[in-house]
Amino acid sequence: xxxxxxxxxxxxxxxxxxxxxxxxxxxxxxxxxxxxxxxxxxxxxxxxxxxxxxxxxxxxxxxxxxxxxxxxxxxxxxxxxxxxxxxxxxxxxxxxxxxxxxxxxxxxxxxxxxxxxxxxxxxxxxxxxxxxxxxxxxxxxxxxxxxxxxxxxxxxxxxxxxxxxxxxxxxxxxxxxxxxxxxxxxxxxxxxxxxxxxxxxxxxxxxxxxxxxxxxxxxxxxxxxxxxxxxxxxxxxxx
Numbered sequence: 282x283x284x285x286x287x288x289x290x291x292x293x294x295x296x297x298x299x300x301x302x303x304x305x306x307x308x309x310x311x312x313x314x315x316x317x318x319x320x321x322x323x324x325x326x327x328x329x330x331x332x333x334x335x336x337x338x339x340x341x342x343x344x345x346x347x348x349x350x351x352x353x354x355x356x357x358x359x360x361x362x363x364x365x366x367x368x369x370x371x372x373x374x375x376x377x378x379x380x381x382x383x384x385x386x387x388x389x390x391x392x393x394x395x396x397x398x399x400x401x402x403x404x405x406x407x408x409x410x411x412x413x414x415x416x417x418x419x420x421x422x423x424x425x426x427x428x429x430x431x432x433x434x435x436x437x438x439x440x441x442x443x444x445x446x447x448x449x450x451x452x453x454x455x456x457x458x459x460x461x462x463x464x465x466x467x468x469x470x471x472x473x474x475x476x477x478x479x480x481x482x483x484x485x486x487x488x489x490x491x492x493x494x495x496x497x498x499x500x501x502x503x504x505x506x507x508x509x510x511x512x513x514x515x516x517x518x519x520x
């Protein structure tokens with residue numbers, strides 16, 4: 282597929298990624314011209330730690346986990362990427378190797394945007410540079426939040442903060458929300474730096490108190506205010 286064909290074919294896909302939504306058609310088409318659509322199967326590795334980073338990965342469908350793996354095979358899930366999320370921006374901008382393992386959890390669709398096109402777009406258009414700065418700033422804030430959670434929060438606080446952050450409001454019920462876990466409970470637990478046993482115990486305790494309703498990987502939250510109150514009961518202020 283030629284650059285012109287890629288520009289036209291992948292422009293609608295770029296529009297599916299919220300963080301790229303402010304790009305003009307000209308900017309998005311230019312970046313799309315260096316794109317490649319992938320349909321990786323479950324278990325496929327997109328990048329390993331230390332491999333050259335070739336661009337920005339945009340998740341269009343499925344799930345991708347980013348994780349750190351020790352020499353003895355122990356794994357810590359760093360983040361679970363769902364449709365609409367992107368990764369690889371820091372390594373692409375800094376011209377550094379990929380910093381972790383990126384592995385597909387389910388059948389997925391991933392749009393890869395080539396590094397050279399991104400860099401040329403950054404040099405051409407301030408709006409593209411601002412977009413990349415926003416992506417990097419969001420990563421920085423998320424990293425600081427994760428560091429605070431791991432170092433200063435209890436297991437209960439980590440779980441409740443995760444639920445409050447990722448839950449989606451229910452139409453017509455402003456105080457209620459729902460959350461579909463993005464992966465198996467063991468992987469979600471690892472992303473919160475919890476063991477699967479601790480995650481399940483804390484989740485069951487919230488359910489016992491009536492703060493969540495567990496239906497396999499779907500969690501119903503009857504009252505967000507009540508769930509926030511659980512953090513306040515632990516002495517942590519909630520914004």
